[in-house]
Amino acid sequence: MNYPEPQLPQSPPPAERTAVIDLAAIRHNVRHLSHVVSPARVMAVVKADAYGHGAVQTAQAALEAGAAWLGVAHISEALELRAAGITAPVLAWLHTQDTAFAEAIRANVDVGVSGWDLDAVVTAARELEMPARVHLKIDTGLGRNGCPEDLWEAFVGRALSYQEEGLLRVVGIFSHFAVADEPHRPETDEQLQKFRVAVAVAEDAGVDREVRHIANTPGALSRPDAHFDLVRIGLGMYGLSPFAGQTPAELGLQPAMTLKTTISACKEVPAGQGVSYGFTYRTSEPTTLALVPLGYADGVPRVATGGPVQVDGQVYPVVGRIAMDQMVVDLGRTGLAGTPQTLVGREAVLFGGAGYPGVDEWASAAGSINYEIITRISGRVARTYVDSAAEAEAGVDSPPIALEAAGDAGQPTETAQAVQAL
Ligand SMILES: *Cc1c(COP(=O)(O)O)cnc(C)c1O
Secondary structure: OOOOOOOOOOOOOOOOOEEEEEHHHHHHHHHHHHHHHOOOEEEEEOHHHHHOOOHHHHHHHHHHOOOOEEEEOOHHHHHHHHHOOOOOOEEEOOOOOOOOHHHHHHOOOEEEEOOHHHHHHHHHHHHHOOOEEEEEEEOOOOOOOOEOHHHHHHHHHHHHHHHHOOOEEEEEEEOOOOOOOOOOOOHHHHHHHHHHHHHHHHHHHOOOOOEEEOOOHHHHHHOHHHOOOEEEEOHHHHOOOOOOOOOOHHHOOOOOEEEEEEOOEEEEEOOOOEEOHHHOEEOOOOEEEEEEOOOHHHOOOOOOOOOEEEEOOEEEEEEOOOOOOOEEEEOOOOOOOOOHHHHOOOEEEEEOOOOOOOHHHHHHHHOOOHHHHHHOOOOOOEEEEEOHHHHHHHOOOOOOOOHHHHHOOOOOOHHHHHHHOO
């Protein structure tokens, strides 16, 4: 017997594992944070593929909602935004000697500079005969890049002489906080004071900057005196809280990512059944185990045993080791109605917005932070985009739900409904 030639599918098959990104939540968060920091403007930080949410889609949603700038770590990330046709101001602040500064200048990408990179940018500008747009960075205490305080005046002087030569324009002065997520700590005051001094030194030397910026999400939310002209917002735009004791809802934020799949196998087992590698878990009584086809290759941390998985409104902890591709939940006596056969195919949600487990629960199961959980969801997980506001307006499959209901646990939110409607 001959097998037919293998053929590629005509259209992409449906996503079996997906991170659903709600663009309406991103827009809501940008609007909310813009209001909080007004009259300062929002720079939407979309580095690391927008913390796993998709850089281009997130940037477009953020700009629609009023973000004035975009921020990324690498010039290569900024160039991807330009290649997608995004023309808004973009700043990139982390470079190596292999960084394509000339490409940045050509693409009108602003470059954050801290020391040697000022001269590298100027070399590229000289060759291109095009001025660079730079933001001068002062290290106010974080100890990463940024010009040390004692070299700041000379650094500013060098930038100004390049500016007089027509090789660059100093667009901004900036710095970065170290402990703004712990608002009681005094070091933020010290950083702010050093920043004010650095700005004054630059202005006295003749810098006529457009923007001063130092605050990240925690700084923007906890320090109105740190807003200056621009705040660089990452985590908050994705709807997560930077503070240990505060939920997204308490901050007026809506989580934008829902990570979900469906149960791929389910079976009844006796007491004493070992579960997953190493047998770190054994069932204590007869129970039902469900297999969730997400693992560490999908970005779910291997150490996060105990993390929550929601099936049919009920939350079950992961038992045993999380493997590369899969993990197991014990449906136990609280189990779902139905036989193992009918449970296959049920939706399994690891985290999402209101009514679902939070990213923070996975962060604590992993001994990490919410930033890391969302950012590391891997490329094997399809990103699916929904727009809960548009769908609600169009009445797609969802009865009208007042926005006030969004905080009620157990009440399906607009987001949840849009997700279910997929
Ligand atoms: C990542 C980053 C931000 C965004 O921080 P969030 O806490 O996510 O808001 C801001 N500024 C710089 C320099 C960053 O590297």
